[in-house]
Each structure stands twice: as structure tokens, then as C-alpha cells.
Amino acid sequence: MLQLQLLSQTGTLTGTVKDADTGEGLSGATVFIIGTYNGGFTDEQGRFSLKGLKPGDYSVRFSFIGYAEKVYNGITISAGETRQLEVELSPAITTLGEVEIVGQRTLIDLESGQSEVNISDEEISEMSVKNVQEIVAMQLGVNETPDGIQIRGGRVYETDYLVEGINAQDPLAGTGFGVDVNASAVKNVQLITGGSGAEYGSGTSGVILTRIKEGGKKLELRGSYRRDNLGFNQNQGVSWNTDEASLSISGPVPGFKGKLTFFASGSMFLTDEYYRVQARQLH
Numbered sequence: 001m002l003q004l005q006l007l008s009q010t011g012t013l014t015g016t017v018k019d020a021d022t023g024e025g026l027s028g029a030t031v032f033i034i035g036t037y038n039g040g041f042t043d044e045q046g047r048f049s050l051k052g053l054k055p056g057d058y059s060v061r062f063s064f065i066g067y068a069e070k071v072y073n074g075i076t077i078s079a080g081e082t083r084q085l086e087v088e089l090s091p092a093i094t095t096l097g098e099v100e101i102v103g104q105r106t107l108i109d110l111e112s113g114q115s116e117v118n119i120s121d122e123e124i125s126e127m128s129v130k131n132v133q134e135i136v137a138m139q140l141g142v143n144e145t146p147d148g149i150q151i152r153g154g155r156v157y158e159t160d161y162l163v164e165g166i167n168a169q170d171p172l173a174g175t176g177f178g179v180d181v182n183a184s185a186v187k188n189v190q191l192i193t194g195g196s197g198a199e200y201g202s203g204t205s206g207v208i209l210t211r212i213k214e215g216g217k218k219l220e221l222r223g224s225y226r227r228d229n230l231g232f233n234q235n236q237g238v239s240w241n242t243d244e245a246s247l248s249i250s251g252p253v254p255g256f257k258g259k260l261t262f263f264a265s266g267s268m269f270l271t272d273e274y275y276r277v278q279a280r281q282l283h
Contacts, residue, residue, distance in 0.1 A: 011077035013050045015085035017042050017062055026089065029064040034071070055079045068092040115194035121187050121213065130226075130244060130267075132181045132189055132210050141193050142206075148175035151193055154205025163210045184222050184248040185265035187213040215261025219251035242271040 017029040025046020032039035033050065036058075042048045057076050063069045067089040077083055117139050129135050137144035141152050148156035156175055161168045163181060190209040224246050229239040248265035252258045 009079050010052045010054060011079055012082040013053060013058075013060070013075065013077060013085060014082055015048060015087060017046045017048065017064070017087045017089060019067075020088040020090040026064050026067070029062060029067075029089070032061045032063075034059040034061055053077045060085070062087050062089060064089055066092060116190060116192045119189045119191070124183055124186055124189070127183070129183045130224075130246065131183055132186060132208065135183060135186070135189050136191055136208055139191055142191070149208070151191075151206030158203070158205035160203025160207045161210075162207065164212055168210075181210055181212070182246050182248070182265050182267045184224065184246050185212055185263075187211045213248070213250065213263055213265075215250040215252065215263040217252055217258050217261070219249075221247075221249050223247040240271050242269075244269050 013033075017026045017031070018024060019026060025042065025044070027042060027044045027046060029042040029046065029048075030039065031042065031048045031050065033053070038050055038053065040048055040050055055078055057074055060072045060075050061069060062072075068091075070087060070089060072085065072087070075083065075085065119135055119139075124135060127135065127138065129138070133144065133149060136142055136149055143150045143153075145156070149159055150156060151159050157169075169175070188211040190207075190211075192203070192207040192209070194206075224244075226244045228242045244267075246265070246267040248263070250263040251261065253260040253262055
């Protein structure tokens with residue numbers, strides 16, 4: 001009775017792997033569920049059966065020597081049901097090394113040990129941020145301190161800062177002046193908080209990769225302006241008389257028919273010092 005109850009809580013994936021040209025079953029083809037230890041091989045007729053699968057969505061890989069691999073995403077397994085899947089593999093004569101993906105791209109790469117977050121320019125435009133440092137500080141596992149950015153509790157100098165592949169880390173303090181890039185000039189920010197590759201050897205705590213925008217076919221002008229007072233409350237305790245502005249412009253260069261583009265960005269930061277008024281003469 002207990003065994004029947006356990007079986008009813010799992011599902012089964014069955015099907016056949018065939019040659020796409022002849023329609024014949026492929027014997028000995030590999031069937032593997034990505035992110036698990038569950039897999040198997042097809043029989044002499046190309047049939048396979050994977051039992052004891054927990055309910056959920058899976059990505060299943062099919063491969064056979066001399067054929068191009070194929071991956072099926074979004075295969076839903078329900079409790080107590082059997083899911084049928086018919087697979088056709090094409091000979092890898094001219095497509096050796098290709099992997100065909102069927103279905104939508106998975107949100108999480110189950111075969112990668114790297115933990116990362118990608119923030120696009122569309123997402124950045126919806127944030128109230130002025131530079132890369134504020135963008136990264138909003139992510140999980142990141143702490144912004146007066147010394148700089150700390151990732152997963154690591155020290156500031158344990159974070160690697162790259163702008164377009166170029167190291168932007170202060171060689172003395174270890175902080176990243178690359179995170180001061182204007183937010184309106186950023187195309188994409190990639191934050192790696194674990195499992196980074198060997199190319200980021202110095203980023204033991206994390207890696208911040210910044211890509212700069214490029215000019216497009218249309219003329220675009222973006223800007224922002226912020227201040228901490230409304231004019232009537234200047235030189236008061238709640239105001240430092242701070243003004244911040246940013247401006248970026250991009251588009252095609254006239255006369256080159258869209259083959260040459262440009263992008264430029266600038267920022268301004270004005271504020272009073274701690275004591276606001278400086279003495280001109282000491283007695």
C-alpha cells in the first residue's frame with residue numbers, strides 16, 4: 001500500500017528516439033534530465049522510459065553518436081501520469097557540435113555553477129540610480145559601505161571591476177572607480193557573486209562587468225537633474241546645496257548613411273563642504 005502511494009506521487013517520461021531521415025529507432029541513444037542524476041538509454045527499437053520523476057518542469061537532453069544533440073525545455077511531469085515524447089535526431093554531417101533547443105530558454109542554467117545577475121538598460125531606466133555602484137548595491141548579497149562595494153561579506157578589494165573588459169580597479173585602495181560610470185551610459189551590468197571563471201582570478205568575492213552603450217540609427221537624448229533643496233531652504237540643516245545632473249546623446253553621424261554612429265555621456269556633481277562657509281582669514 002505504501003509502495004502504491006509513493007508511485008502515485010511521481011510521474012513517468014516515455015517515448016521513442018528516431019532517425020529524422022529514415023524514421024528508424026536509434027538503439028543506445030542517451031536520454032538525460034538536466035540538473036538531475038536521472039537518465040538512461042534507448043532499447044533496440046529506440047524506446048525509453050524514465051520512472052519515479054517528481055512533478056515539475058524539466059529540460060531533457062537527447063544525444064547519439066553521429067547525430068546532433070537536441071534539448072527539450074519545459075517538459076511537464078505530473079503525479080501519477082505518463083508523459084509521451086517523440087524525438088527525431090538529425091545526422092551531424094555538417095552540424096557537428098550544434099545543440100538544437102526546443103522550447104523557451106530556461107531561466108536558470110542547471111549545469112553552471114556560476115551565480116550571476118544581468119541588469120539590462122531597460123531595467124536600469126526604471127531605477128532611481130545615478131551610477132553602477134547604486135545599481136549593484138540594489139542586488140541580493142551586495143552591501144554598500146563608505147569604503148566601497150562588498151559582495152557576500154567579502155572585503156572591498158576582493159571584488160573585480162571591469163568596464164568593457166578593462167580592469168577598472170584602484171591599484172592602491174582596491175576599490176572600483178569603474179562603478180562611477182553614469183547610469184544613463186550603461187548598456188548592461190553583469191554581477192557575478194560566485195563560481196566565476198579563471199579569467200576573473202582576482203575577483204574572489206565577486207565580479208562587476210559593465211558594458212557601455214553604443215550609438216544607434218536614431219538620435220536619442222537623455223538626461224536627468226536632481227537637487228536636495230527647492231530654493232527656499234538653502235543653507236539649512238536638511239540641505240547640502242547639492243546638484244546632480246547627467247546627459248547622454250547618441251545617434252548616427254551625418255553623411256555616413258548610418259554606417260558610423262556616436263555616443264557621448266557626461267555628469268555633474270556640485271555640493272557644499274561639511275562646514276559650508278570657509279574662512280578667508282584666520283586671526
